[in-house]
Amino acid sequence: MSLKSQILELYNKTEFSDIDRKLFLKFRNGLNTGEIRAAEKIEGKWITNNWVKKGILAGFQMGNIVQLGTFIDKDTYPIQDITNRKNVRMVPGGSSIREGAYIGENVIMMPPMYINVGAYIDDGSMIDSHALVGTCAQVGKNVHLSAASQIGGVLEPIGANPVIVEDNVFIGGNCGIYDGVIIEQNAIIAAGVIITGSTPVFDSVNNHFLTKDNNDSLHIPQGAVVVPGTRKMKSNNDFSIYCPIIIKYRDEKSNIAVTLEDALR
Ligand SMILES: CC(C)(COP(=O)(O)OP(=O)(O)OC[C@H]1O[C@@H](n2cnc3c(N)ncnc32)[C@H](O)[C@@H]1OP(=O)(O)O)[C@@H](O)C(=O)NCCC(=O)NCCS
Numbered sequence: 001m002s003l004k005s006q007i008l009e010l011y012n013k014t015e016f017s018d019i020d021r022k023l024f025l026k027f028r029n030g031l032n033t034g035e036i037r038a039a040e041k042i043e044g045k046w047i048t049n050n051w052v053k054k055g056i057l058a059g060f061q062m063g064n065i066v067q068l069g070t071f072i073d074k075d076t077y078p079i080q081d082i083t084n085r086k087n088v089r090m091v092p093g094g095s096s097i098r099e100g101a102y103i104g105e106n107v108i109m110m111p112p113m114y115i116n117v118g119a120y121i122d123d124g125s126m127i128d129s130h131a132l133v134g135t136c137a138q139v140g141k142n143v144h145l146s147a148a149s150q151i152g153g154v155l156e157p158i159g160a161n162p163v164i165v166e167d168n169v170f171i172g173g174n175c176g177i178y179d180g181v182i183i184e185q186n187a188i189i190a191a192g193v194i195i196t197g198s199t200p201v202f203d204s205v206n207n208h209f210l211t212k213d214n215n216d217s218l219h220i221p222q223g224a225v226v227v228p229g230t231r232k233m234k235s236n237n238d239f240s241i242y243c244p245i246i247i248k249y250r251d252e253k254s255n256i257a258v259t260l261e262d263a264l265r
Contacts, residue, residue, distance in 0.1 A: 038136035152178035
């Protein structure tokens, strides 16, 4: 039986044997190595692997609450040991990566930050202080998650898509990206922009509001530079309401504005 079928069976259980626990550890190790992903791009389209989310939930279900150093949590999700990861640094100071998250090569994490189960951080990305990478969120290569940026997690409902941040995206300080929003490659999200699945985002270059795709995901297009803005409220013109605006598409000036300090890498 495939690992997927075994995990789907595991998800429906209420009592767990040692064999079940071994199966879960195999699954969790697949998340650690990046071989198993909560979402992946197949033929240019992001697919959410619901069986993976079910496997993660089964881990919570079977876990026993134990003392983990100074913390108390489910024994199925201790803090991950990253000693053998290639050229990965985690600066001391209150950060943690939960078991079941993938960390690629040359990733830098600044304290305090937190990476939850099912998250996938690809090579060369920087996760700055106070950043959160929520459950199952997918972060591409050379992404910069600036200080205090929040990448929302989506474990339940099972069918909901996780947040996806593609390669070379820059997320500014204090941003919040939630509800299965997909930030396509090379986009720049200016400091303080909040985007949920139902936030109307206006593309001022092409003069239209962005709409969700067939999969119910809102995409911020490749190379878009999104800044915080406002629009008139539909129901009462005396008021304005928050509205992120694509002010332009990435140009040389934007590249300079988000150039990362090589000395840190
Ligand atoms: C978006 C950003 C990268 C600027 O990009 P840029 O390509 O240099 O942008 P420009 O200066 O060419 O500005 C283009 C337009 O966007 C507006 N704009 C730029 N940044 C803006 C912001 N943060 N908020 C609102 N409007 C902004 C400019 O006023 C300009 O509009 P206008 O022509 O109508 O006046 C920058 O504002 C930003 O957010 N940097 C991230 C800072 C950060 O979070 N650092 C992390 C530290 S840990």
